[in-house]
Amino acid sequence: MAGAQYTSLFDNATLARVEQMRLQPVRRLTNRSRGEHLAGKGGTSIEFHDYRDYAAGDDVRYVDWNIFARIQRPYLKLYRHEEELHVVILLDASASMQYGQKLVRARQLAAAFAVMGLLNGEKVSIDACHHRGRSPVSLAPCTGRINLKRVLEFLEAIPAAGDFPIELAVEEVLKQPRGRGMAILLSDFLTFGRLERPLNLLFSAGLEVCAIQLLTPEELRPDLAGDVRFVDCETGHTLDVSSVGDLLAIYQEHLAAMQAELSLLCRQRSGRFLCLDADTPIDSILFDVLRRKGWVR
Amino acid sequence: MTWPGFSALSAAWLFALLAPLILFYFLKLRRPRLEISSLALWRQVISDQRVNSPFQKFKRNLLLLLQILLLSCLVLAAMQPFWPADADRAQFIPVLIDCSASMGALDRPGGVTRLDAAKAEVGKLIDNLLPQQRMCLIALDQSARRLTDFTDNHRVLHEALHQLEVRPVPSRLEDGLRMAQALTRLAPVSAVLLITDGNLPPQSDFELPFRLTYQQVPPAGPNLGITELNARRSAAGWEVFARLEGSAGLQGLVECELWQNGEQVHTESITMVEGEAARLTFSVATAEAASLELRIRPDSFDALDVDNAAFLELPAARPLLVYCPEELFSYRHALRSHRDIDLYPRDGAADPPEVDLRFADALRNSGPKSRVTLHIGVVPGDLQPLLTIEDRLAEVVDWSRTSALLRHVQLFDVQIGENPVSRPGVGERDYELAGYEVLAQGTEGPLILERPSETGIDFFLLFHTDRSSLPFRVGFPILVANAVELALERAALSEARSWPTGTLPPHQVAPDSEFLVDTPDGRRLTVRSNAEGVLSGIPATQHGRYVVRRGSDLVANWGVSLLAASETQLATTDKLQFPETSVATSTERLRTDRPLWSWFAWAALALLLAEWWYFQRRPEGVSV
Numbered sequence: 001m002a003g004a005q006y007t008s009l010f011d012n013a014t015l016a017r018v019e020q021m022r023l024q025p026v027r028r029l030t031n032r033s034r035g036e037h038l039a040g041k042g043g044t045s046i047e048f049h050d051y052r053d054y055a056a057g058d059d060v061r062y063v064d065w066n067i068f069a070r071i072q073r074p075y076l077k078l079y080r081h082e083e084e085l086h087v088v089i090l091l092d093a094s095a096s097m098q099y100g101q102k103l104v105r106a107r108q109l110a111a112a113f114a115v116m117g118l119l120n121g122e123k124v125s126i127d128a129c130h131h132r133g134r135s136p137v138s139l140a141p142c143t144g145r146i147n148l149k150r151v152l153e154f155l156e157a158i159p160a161a162g163d164f165p166i167e168l169a170v171e172e173v174l175k176q177p178r179g180r181g182m183a184i185l186l187s188d189f190l191t192f193g194r195l196e197r198p199l200n201l202l203f204s205a206g207l208e209v210c211a212i213q214l215l216t217p218e219e220l221r222p223d224l225a226g227d228v229r230f231v232d233c234e235t236g237h238t239l240d241v242s243s244v245g246d247l248l249a250i251y252q253e254h255l256a257a258m259q260a261e262l263s264l265l266c267r268q269r270s271g272r273f274l275c276l277d278a279d280t281p282i283d284s285i286l287f288d289v290l291r292r293k294g295w296v297r
Numbered sequence: 298m299t300w301p302g303f304s305a306l307s308a309a310w311l312f313a314l315l316a317p318l319i320l321f322y323f324l325k326l327r328r329p330r331l332e333i334s335s336l337a338l339w340r341q342v343i344s345d346q347r348v349n350s351p352f353q354k355f356k357r358n359l360l361l362l363l364q365i366l367l368l369s370c371l372v373l374a375a376m377q378p379f380w381p382a383d384a385d386r387a388q389f390i391p392v393l394i395d396c397s398a399s400m401g402a403l404d405r406p407g408g409v410t411r412l413d414a415a416k417a418e419v420g421k422l423i424d425n426l427l428p429q430q431r432m433c434l435i436a437l438d439q440s441a442r443r444l445t446d447f448t449d450n451h452r453v454l455h456e457a458l459h460q461l462e463v464r465p466v467p468s469r470l471e472d473g474l475r476m477a478q479a480l481t482r483l484a485p486v487s488a489v490l491l492i493t494d495g496n497l498p499p500q501s502d503f504e505l506p507f508r509l510t511y512q513q514v515p516p517a518g519p520n521l522g523i524t525e526l527n528a529r530r531s532a533a534g535w536e537v538f539a540r541l542e543g544s545a546g547l548q549g550l551v552e553c554e555l556w557q558n559g560e561q562v563h564t565e566s567i568t569m570v571e572g573e574a575a576r577l578t579f580s581v582a583t584a585e586a587a588s589l590e591l592r593i594r595p596d597s598f599d600a601l602d603v604d605n606a607a608f609l610e611l612p613a614a615r616p617l618l619v620y621c622p623e624e625l626f627s628y629r630h631a632l633r634s635h636r637d638i639d640l641y642p643r644d645g646a647a648d649p650p651e652v653d654l655r656f657a658d659a660l661r662n663s664g665p666k667s668r669v670t671l672h673i674g675v676v677p678g679d680l681q682p683l684l685t686i687e688d689r690l691a692e693v694v695d696w697s698r699t700s701a702l703l704r705h706v707q708l709f710d711v712q713i714g715e716n717p718v719s720r721p722g723v724g725e726r727d728y729e730l731a732g733y734e735v736l737a738q739g740t741e742g743p744l745i746l747e748r749p750s751e752t753g754i755d756f757f758l759l760f761h762t763d764r765s766s767l768p769f770r771v772g773f774p775i776l777v778a779n780a781v782e783l784a785l786e787r788a789a790l791s792e793a794r795s796w797p798t799g800t801l802p803p804h805q806v807a808p809d810s811e812f813l814v815d816t817p818d819g820r821r822l823t824v825r826s827n828a829e830g831v832l833s834g835i836p837a838t839q840h841g842r843y844v845v846r847r848g849s850d851l852v853a854n855w856g857v858s859l860l861a862a863s864e865t866q867l868a869t870t871d872k873l874q875f876p877e878t879s880v881a882t883s884t885e886r887l888r889t890d891r892p893l894w895s896w897f898a899w900a901a902l903a904l905l906l907a908e909w910w911y912f913q914r915r916p917e918g919v920s921v
Contacts, residue, residue, distance in 0.1 A: 192340075216334075230332075231332045
């Protein structure tokens with residue numbers, strides 16, 4: 001029954017399956033506050049990590065007395081530290097995302113990642129960018145299942161409008177202090193600007209970049225002919241193209257080059273990139289594509 | 298170097314339409330708007346070096362290029378371009394089309410006639426006619442007929458050309474050239490085109506006032522035909538002689554059939570040898586009038602059918618009617634030695650209304666009408682202003698030994714007591730202009746004259762033989778015998794000849810009467826005899842039988858045949874000789890200005906189709 005759905009973003013069964021999933025970051029970029037992610041540095045967990053020489057002032061509880069008895073020198077046992085991961089979700093909600101299922105799929109993905117973060121004890125924040133020059137619509141960092149409803153309602157209410165380019169949106173989001181963790185960028189990445197700088201900023205802020213490009217089938221495989229006047233939905237600028245059918249092959253080449261460049265930019269910053277057809281069902285994306293790609297587990 | 302010209306150069310202003318065409322194209326008034334997420338990718342595509350390469354630009358603007366070419370072709374077609382054939386472009390072109398009998402010859406079994414080939418050539422000329430050019434079609438056979446005025450109306454010209462048919466008559470080139478010369482008074486004609494099979498007399502007395510282009514159609518195939526058919530009276534009836542001739546390369550068997558009054562009376566097969574004529578002789582034993590028809594059937598291909606039949610009318614046998622006054626005793630005496638002659642006047646018999654031969658002198662110049670009349674000592678009234686008769690001896694200077702009357706007649710040393718003297722300034726030319734031919738010439742004037750007429754022939758001995766020694770000479774009975782022989786020929790009693798196509802022979806009928814003539818092609822003509830009762834000038838342009846009736850009464854039945862050796866032989870001449878020049882046949886078609894507008898129109902159509910295909914083709918999308 002529709003009334004019994006927990007959220008309009010996806011059905012309860014999908015939500016239940018998402019709740020069982022966890023984010024799988026490549027790097028351990030965590031905050032010092034306790035969390036469920038094991039940090040490489042010494043901690044208080046039960047998982048052994050390394051030895052080091054004893055220094056004055058160290059807690060003698062961690063001295064390995066067996067080694068001390070054999071070699072008469074104190075060594076300290078180090079354990080992995082469980083720290084909190086900050087999941088920053090940046091959702092491109094500009095007008096260009098209103099085409100096809102792009103915004104719908106972006107909100108669903110953002111909800112899925114947020115659910116995974118919340119239920120894994122991570123700190124989750126969401127920023128939706130609309131208009132250039134205005135602050136993004138943000139959901140303050142939150143954690144725990146208790147904020148699940150609030151996160152979903154926030155995402156359900158995000159409309160598509162404005163002309164905020166993704167590269168500026170990243171800079172705008174990073175103006176607010178964020179913890180280390182991972183930044184999930186949900187956008188079509190159809191922008192005139194360069195993405196090196198925002199990705200560098202994310203990297204230097206300790207955020208692992210996870211970029212998901214959402215494109216409609218018409219953008220992936222356009223079927224056009226004749227002379228066309230293209231109108232940019234965000235800026236209203238026009239571009240006259242003659243014999244557009246002859247240029248489709250070149251369009252495909254440029255699209256592939258853009259995706260390759262985005263992928264390279266992300267990999268150079270220890271990040272990941274994925275291009276999705278917005279018409280692909282959300283279940284297929286969550287439980288098949290993302291799992292196979294190792295984004296979630 | 299020759300550059301194309303334009304007949305309607307003013308239409309070039311239509312090129313101004315290129316401006317709005319290009320303007321509208323780049324304004325892209327009908328370019329559909331398509332809202333998309335971002336122009337980012339498309340801007341990269343447009344900025345791609347490959348897209349901006351000249352070839353890609355050309356491809357992107359191919360539609361514009363096609364439209365420009367299409368409009369240019371249409372404008373060029375409207376400007377009516379032509380490829381000039383000659384520096385002095387003829388504006389008025391008379392075309393003489395030979396439609397004589399030989400033009401009906403086929404080139405092969407089931408092929409086309411020479412006239413059809415000529416029509417095709419002229420048809421192309423008509424189609425290539427430029428707007429300023431006018432053409433006049435003239436049909437040429439035994440006479441010339443103007444089929445059209447000078448016109449550029451293609452429909453009129455094609456229609457006249459379509460109606461042109463072969464006439465089984467020999468061609469007479471001079472008539473056609475004279476008509477073309479007459480056209481020069483109507484229009485500035487500088488050149489005349491003659492299209493023929495080349496079956497023309499090689500020499501002509503016509504002085505060309507214009508340039509003649511002599512163009513031959515391809516030659517016809519082999520042909521065999523009857524070129525002569527005549528008969529001579531024999532003791533048993535008639536001996537019929539026929540002559541068959543063929544064109545070069547003809548040989549083989551020929552089946553000959555002689556039909557008399559609709560019944561086949563003789564048949565014979567002969568072998569034709571290339572380059573030789575064949576002679577046939579048939580004996581027809583009849584004293585009654587008969588209609589003969591000779592038909593031939595070659596066993597191989599025969600290019601011309603019209604000369605495969607010939608007609609001959611044999612008159613009924615009867616004695617020659619001669620009227621000679623009893624006072625002309627010497628003549629009657631000479632006539633008595635001839636057989637089959639009824640001599641008038643005679644006792645107990647009335648004079649017939651018409652005789653075949655009549656002798657008369659100045660005192661006795663009356664009697665029945667006759668075909669041949671020998672006037673003795675008579676000066677015609679129209680010649681009296683030209684000469685006088687003096688009572689002194691005349692001397693014979695010369696005479697025509699080949700004339701029918703004076704053959705084998707010796708006039709030297711004949712003493713003539715009357716001397717015809719031409720008046721001062723009167724010469725032989727004056728007698729010819731008066732319609733007389735001088736047969737014997739004296740020292741001071743003519744002695745014997747001949748005047749042919751529609752009804753017969755008159756001989757005038759300007760001196761009376763009674764005042765000469767001629768009756769006592771050997772030549773006198775020969776002179777009388779020649780007159781009898783001539784009368785026999787004229788009365789067709791000794792010989793009968795087939796009549797060729799052209800005009801029907803004059804016929805003596807009731808004066809001022811109306812007659813109906815049924816032609817072989819089913820037409821019926823109405824003709825009228827003149828005041829002298831002569832029916833003449835009836836056109837016989839078709840071979841076959843012509844039946845003349847007066848009301849329902851049959852007046853005459855003539856069979857008309859081609860009987861032209863030159864037409865049957867299909868001989869062609871490559872060079873026509875004129876008094877001061879000669880014209881060789883042109884192997885090339887007449888070089889006229891060649892219109893090019895149709896090429897541009899076709900190119901425009903092709904461009905239109907290309908544009909349609911380009912516009913309607915499926916996009917070259919990338920299959921994913």
